[in-house]
Amino acid sequence: MTAPSALETASTADVPAEAELTDGYHLVVDALKLNDVDTIYGVVGIPITDLARLAQAQGIRYIGFRHESNAGHAAAAAGYLTKRPGVALTVSAPGFLNGLVALANATTNCFPMVQISGSSERHLVDLKQGDYEEMDQLAAAQPFVKAAYRVSRVEDIGRGIARALRTAISGRPGGVYLDIPAAVLGSIMDAEEGAKTLSRLVDPAPRQLPAPEAVDRAIEILAGARRPLVVLGKGAAYAQADERIREFIESTGIPYVPMSMAKGLLPDNHPQSAATARSLALRKADVVVLLGARLNWLLNHGEAPQWNPDAKFIQVDIEPKELDSNQPIAAPLVGDIESVLEVLAERTKPGQITAPTAWREELAARSAQNVAKMAERLKADPHPMQFMGALKAVRDVVHERPETYIVNEGANALDIARNVIDMQVPRHRLDSGTWGVMGIGMGYAIAAAVETGAPVVAVEGDSAFGFSGMELETICRYKLPVVTVIMNNGGVYRGDDINPLETDPSPTTLMLQARHDLMIEAFGGKGYRATTPAEVTAALTEALASGGPALIDCAIDPSAGTESGHIAHLNPKGITVGNITPAKK
Numbered sequence: 001m002t003a004p005s006a007l008e009t010a011s012t013a014d015v016p017a018e019a020e021l022t023d024g025y026h027l028v029v030d031a032l033k034l035n036d037v038d039t040i041y042g043v044v045g046i047p048i049t050d051l052a053r054l055a056q057a058q059g060i061r062y063i064g065f066r067h068e069s070n071a072g073h074a075a076a077a078a079g080y081l082t083k084r085p086g087v088a089l090t091v092s093a094p095g096f097l098n099g100l101v102a103l104a105n106a107t108t109n110c111f112p113m114v115q116i117s118g119s120s121e122r123h124l125v126d127l128k129q130g131d132y133e134e135m136d137q138l139a140a141a142q143p144f145v146k147a148a149y150r151v152s153r154v155e156d157i158g159r160g161i162a163r164a165l166r167t168a169i170s171g172r173p174g175g176v177y178l179d180i181p182a183a184v185l186g187s188i189m190d191a192e193e194g195a196k197t198l199s200r201l202v203d204p205a206p207r208q209l210p211a212p213e214a215v216d217r218a219i220e221i222l223a224g225a226r227r228p229l230v231v232l233g234k235g236a237a238y239a240q241a242d243e244r245i246r247e248f249i250e251s252t253g254i255p256y257v258p259m260s261m262a263k264g265l266l267p268d269n270h271p272q273s274a275a276t277a278r279s280l281a282l283r284k285a286d287v288v289v290l291l292g293a294r295l296n297w298l299l300n301h302g303e304a305p306q307w308n309p310d311a312k313f314i315q316v317d318i319e320p321k322e323l324d325s326n327q328p329i330a331a332p333l334v335g336d337i338e339s340v341l342e343v344l345a346e347r348t349k350p351g352q353i354t355a356p357t358a359w360r361e362e363l364a365a366r367s368a369q370n371v372a373k374m375a376e377r378l379k380a381d382p383h384p385m386q387f388m389g390a391l392k393a394v395r396d397v398v399h400e401r402p403e404t405y406i407v408n409e410g411a412n413a414l415d416i417a418r419n420v421i422d423m424q425v426p427r428h429r430l431d432s433g434t435w436g437v438m439g440i441g442m443g444y445a446i447a448a449a450v451e452t453g454a455p456v457v458a459v460e461g462d463s464a465f466g467f468s469g470m471e472l473e474t475i476c477r478y479k480l481p482v483v484t485v486i487m488n489n490g491g492v493y494r495g496d497d498i499n500p501l502e503t504d505p506s507p508t509t510l511m512l513q514a515r516h517d518l519m520i521e522a523f524g525g526k527g528y529r530a531t532t533p534a535e536v537t538a539a540l541t542e543a544l545a546s547g548g549p550a551l552i553d554c555a556i557d558p559s560a561g562t563e564s565g566h567i568a569h570l571n572p573k574g575i576t577v578g579n580i581t582p583a584k585k
């Protein structure tokens with residue numbers, strides 16, 4: 001079924017015959033262009049097909065996906081990478097709901113994104129008369145997003161888009177839903193009047209400066225610290241305040257721990273990085289500066305025994321509601337990171353904040369020990385191939401190409417790659433993020449390639465890859481420089497679980513012999529099968545040199561990996577943990 005064209009659905013009742021006309025489709029595209037939206041990620045269908053066509057014809061790049069969730073994840077990643085809202089476009093009801101997963105994920109991760117969905121006839125939806133793809137999408141979106149808006153009149157399109165973009169990008173960034181009913185898209189109005197309804201945002205994400213007394217409070221606490229620590233989160237990466245952050249870290253000498261997506265903000269081999277002495281750093285730090293990082297589950301909520309129970313927290317965040325959410329914050333610094341660090345630098349007296357040498361040396365010694373242990377583990381080259389072996393090969397190849405973006409999801413594939421693959425440049429690692437979600441892989445990879453033109457290596461667990469695998473076709477259709485590397489151990493977590501009844505495969509079993517490399521060949525990409533680290537190295541080197549779409553299926557030992565990776569403790573503890581234990585009668 002094809003969508004009715006703009007003119008077929010138009011109502012021209014109120015417009016004089018001689019006037020030059022515009023319609024909802026044109027006004028949406030004009031409003032987006034006026035606000036510098038240059039790319040839309042979406043899936044077409046009723047009622048937005050002509051919108052995608054028109055956007056493309058008017059010079060906005062349209063990237064068409066196979067599933068809205070993946071288009072949405074791409075828009076979210078685009079928002080994170082560019083600091084401008086990524087835009088996703090979906091059809092009504094089911095398409096809208098598919099996209100909503102990504103929009104909610106963007107909100108959770110604080111990525112700026114706008115999902116625009118077409119919707120069915122309002123009067124039919126509101127009386128539940130059973131329209132095509134009937135759903136009250138505005139109400140459905142509301143609980144999952146930063147804000148949800150609906151445009152009900154064609155003359156409000158400009159305002160609706162401006163409002164959606166500003167809401168997504170200002171303050172704490174997040175996902176915004178914009179509902180545009182089909183009838184509004186098809187409405188016609190005088191072109192001159194229509195142009196007057198559009199506006200370009202002035203200062204879309206205004207700076208937010210902290211109060212001087214708040215900064216002085218933080219300086220005083222830091223000046224008295226004996227074991228200070230900075231935690232860099234993805235909010236710090238997003239802020240694009242790279243120079244300021246480097247200056248703050250290096251001028252104070254404070255050791256830092258990067259959260260996974262903040263890796264590369266300073267190169268992972270930086271002498272002040274305590275990433276490889278993380279447990280010790282958290283356990284002993286007496287003053288902790290949270291720079292765009294939340295004290296959520298990823299940081300054990302700031303609780304002992306992982307943290308020093310007497311630690312004082314200084315939290316730099318643009319969102320005041322975040323403060324005190326888990327631990328009391330001794331010095332809240334509400335503002336954008338660039339501004340906060342600027343004021344902090346201005347108000348700090350020379351030499352006032354310095355990290356004591358004994359503390360730096362203690363962490364450096366632990367780091368050296370841990371690095372040596374890791375080097376030993378990486379040296380081993382057992383057969384069948386283990387995660388470590390395959391990922392060390394990936395690490396060595398991308399180390400030579402620091403411009404490469406890394407996308408990473410899975411359980412063991414995520415945990416091990418995060419530790420093994422060093423990052424050297426800011427914002428070059430995109431992963432499962434705050435929810436620990438699976439399914440972001442191909443969407444994030446496509447966005448990274450589209451937005452930057454740089455090569456992308458997506459390191460995927462075989463299970464995680466399945467959520468977005470059909471987008472290999474999208475990668476091939478747009479000829480994107482994305483190399484997907486699959487850690488194929490034939491299972492969710494691992495591939496050797498057994499169903500004691502031997503009826504069906506166990507819940508965590510996938511096909512061990514699956515040839516993901518053949519999938520990409522179906523779409524004209526290059527597939528490789530690797531059974532040793534040397535084969536991974538050769539395949540990845542060749543694939544990156546070719547600049548085209550490729551997939552490397554790494555045959556990993558099915559008994560490699562642990563259940564739930566590093567977060568097994570989050571599984572509820574009953575009497576049947578892991579393999580089945582019969583309950584006592």
Ligand code: ADP
Binds near residue numbers: 172234260317336434
């Ligand atoms: P991580 O998972 O890496 O620890 P989080 O996503 O938990 O990071 O935290 C990111 C935090 O950064 C959020 O609380 C968000 O409000 C904040 N943030 C985002 N952008 C900025 C900015 N420009 N300045 C200050 N804080 C920011």
